[in-house]
Amino acid sequence: MALKIFFCALILKLASSASDQFTYNGFKGVNLSLDGLAGITSDGLLRLTNYTMHGMGHAFYSVPLRFKRSQVDNVASFSTTFVFVISPEHPMLGSAGFTFVLSPSKDLTHSLSNYFLGLVNMTNNGNASNHILAVEFDTWYSPEAKDINSNHVGIDINSYISNQSAPAGFTSDDNGKFESLILLSGEPMQAWIEYDGINMQLNVTIAPLWTPKPKVPLLSSTINLSNIILDHMYVGFTAAEGTSYSYHYILGWSFKMDVRAPELNLSSLPPLPKTSTSFEKNQKILSLWLPLVLSVLGLIIAAGATTVLVVRKKKFSELHDDWELEFESNRFHYEQLYKATRGFKDEYLLGVGGFGKVYRGVLPASKMEVAVKRVSHESKQGLREFVAEIVSLGKLRHRNLVQLLGYCRRKGELLLVYEYMPNGSLDGFLFSNGEKLLDWSMRYQIIKGVASGLQYLHEGWDTVVIHRDIKASNVLLDSDMNGRLGDFGLARLYDHGAAPQTTNVIGTLGFLAPELARVCKVTTSSDVFAFGAFLLEVVCGRRAIEPNKQEMEQVLVDWVFVNWKMGTIYETKDLLLGEDYVLEELDLVLKLGLLCSHPLPSARPSMRQVTQTLNGDSPLPPLTELNSCIISPVSVLIGK
Structure with missing residues (x-):
């Protein structure tokens, strides 16, 4: 019996040791845990996303790895390297990006796409209970994520907002100069991520394929991971799409605990598939024309004028x-x-x-x-x-x-x-931390102007125009500081009296009416809901969604709703207003914002009623129906 127990323990120890490292020079026959858009191609590429917009994919090593030897130990050292390619639909436009991630669970299907990167969702973003460490390779600029640009690498802890980030690139060992890299260039690049458990140092390095690992890391951060990383964690990748799509590929991957990950055999990595992206088409054209140009170099002077015309025409x-x-x-x-x-x-x-x-x-x-x-x-x-x-x-x-x-x-x-519009967008004034002041009289005038413009869209033209993206950043200010509703890229037109058709639910979180999650039909009433959230933006001087605030304050409409229920609604006003405001107008706009953002479409006023109320031509409708709500207006949509 003792001998049997010994051999069982030995087998378990060997299995555990074997699972502490792996090397994949391609993924043919590899048993990974995949979900969403992720899959393995016939050539052995790990493809995290495909041509599906607003989607996401996850790929994890199938078993968890042990990162702590005991509950009191620090996180052990670990190292990984992988080769990746991001091939966009259009060379000038990124999508979202991908991450290398350590997670206590390989089931991240509850997360969101777009700038959430398939890591977290609206309700758990920033929660310490996530126990997530990720390194993001982001090709989309998102103000919500506080991104530095649309081409960066960042370290994320329990959140899609990076603790530290830097523009993509590397420091050359030859001359010490920083060389920029375009993540969505369609070119293969190699990444190295290393954590020193003794010095608690996390380093992230990237470089073009076949370039030796640079000595200077792109990111270097001292992080105590003891409270973030659990005893056992899954390692893998997440990727997400936005309003356009990109193919995110992993060509090879190695990982090892305690010491440096094994080098990849770069010559054995699978080839990239032939795609029809604009970038690759341009590459193909270049590869066809370059030899021809070289072969007729002697005629280039004579053909110079013609060449200029051809290039100009193509440009x-x-x-x-x-x-x-x-x-x-x-x-x-x-x-x-x-x-x-x-x-x-x-x-x-x-x-x-x-x-x-x-x-x-x-x-x-x-x-x-x-x-x-x-x-x-x-x-x-x-x-x-x-x-x-x-x-x-x-x-x-x-x-x-x-x-x-x-x-x-x-x-x-x-x-x-x-x-x-010479004065830019309204959000540039509201969220400037006091650098651009906007007094109450100007705010109230802008509110009335936008209401008038929206009423015209709904009722005053040949067809009904539903804007679908009403928010402060889409209200522009002309030379006289008049508010102008702009950005009609999402607008939809319907004949008066016609039933709206089913469409994709797109827009901005915090402004989406809760019924859109069920019926996917935009209406003038869904525009009114967004206008209500816009009113609260203007009065409160804060964005519709602020993930870094306490949970009850993250969603603006919910926060004002709770304060109204408690009788403290005036405490939600923008502190920059000081005492320079008309209380009756402030009270009117706050309550009108809640009424417009009512969870029931039938309880919301029309824009004609809103305009009449703001101009003093009709009284504010009673808020009795809102007072009976069991749930707050926005929570229906985001699942809180």
């Missing part, structure tokens, strides 16, 4: 289809917009949002100032209807709407041209 190329002839008068030439923005230089960048980048420009001929938004279209299907709606929206005329002047279409992207 300013556009897509034209026959059905666009009826919209020709609403179309801008790409060359116009390129020159207006000086080639879309960063110094002309006005802002970055979830659906594209916006640049300031001056049209060469008219000298008119414009704002140019570059967005990727989600699919070829419905493009004609989308352009038709954009052109229709250009016919809107109201003093509180930003004028949509026209569009331009290129391969993989649309460019929308708007009036330029």
Whole structure:
């Protein structure tokens, strides 16, 4: 019996030792735990995502590893290296990104996509009970995540918000200079992540494939992981998609406890699949033309003028289809917009949002100032209807709407041209920490203006226009500080009296009406819900969702709702207002915001009623129905 127990213990010890390390030069036949979009290709690539937008994928080593020898021990040293490739749908537009993660569970299906990176969700973000350590490779700029840019590496602890981050790149061992890397270039790169359990030092390093590991890490952070890492943890990867998609591939991966992970055999890694992304098409064109150019080098002087014309034509190329002839008068030439923005230089960048980048420009001929938004279209299907709606929206005329002047279409992207608003967006004033002051009279005037513009969209035009993304960042301020509702990239048009059609639920968390989770049909009432959250943004001077606050204060609508129930609603006002406000107007806007954000669509007022109330033409409807709510207005949607 004693001998039997000895051999059983020996087998368990050997099994445990074997599971402390692994090396995969490709993933053919490898038993990983996969879910979501993750899968292993026939060539042996670990593919974390595919062409599905707003999706996510997870891939974990199938058994947990032991990171502590006992409950009182510090976390043991560990090291991993892997080769990755991010291949985007469009070379100028990222998606979300991927992470290397240590997690107590390999089931992260409750997490969210987009900037949540498949790590956490709205309710558990930042919770110490998550016990998650991740290194993110992020290709999307998200203000909610406090990202530094759209091309960075970060260290995340229990949250999608990085404790430390840096632009992607490496320090050359040859000259000591920092070399930038574009994560979504479609080129393979190698990453090294190492934790020294004795000195509690976490280092993250990246470099192009075949480049030896740089001596200077990209990120180096002293972190005591004892309260974060449990005795046993799963190791693996998460990835997420946003409004466009990227393929996230892992070509090879090794991991080892206590010492440095084994080197990968780079020559044995599986090849990347042939894809039809714009980036790879450009690579193919270059590979075909470069030998030809070299072969006719002797004729290049004679052909110089022709070459310039060809390059110029390609540089300013556009897509034209026959059905666009009826919209020709609403179309801008790409060359116009390129020159207006000086080639879309960063110094002309006005802002970055979830659906594209916006640049300031001056049209060469008219000298008119414009704002140019570059967005990727989600699919070829419905493009004609989308352009038709954009052109229709250009016919809107109201003093509180930003004028949509026209569009331009290129391969993989649309460019929308708007009036330029010199004072920027309203959120730049509300959330500037006092650097830009906005007194109560100006806020109230902006609120009334936006309400008037939204009423016009719902009732005052030939068709019903549902905006779908009402928030402070989409309210722009003209030279006279008048509020103008802008960004109609998500808007939908319906005939008066027609039933709205089912659509994808897209927009911004904190502004999405709870019924959208059930019926997926946007209505004027769902716009009213978002307008209610917008009113509270303006009065309270804080964003609709703030994950870093205490749980009961994270969702703005919920927080104001709770304070109203307790009789302390005035305590939610923006402290920067001081005592310079009209109490009756403040009271009106706070309560109107709650009424508009009522969980029941039938209890919300129309925008006509809202405008009349704000102008003093009708009294505020009673809040008796809101008082009977058992749940707070937003919790229905986000599952709190």
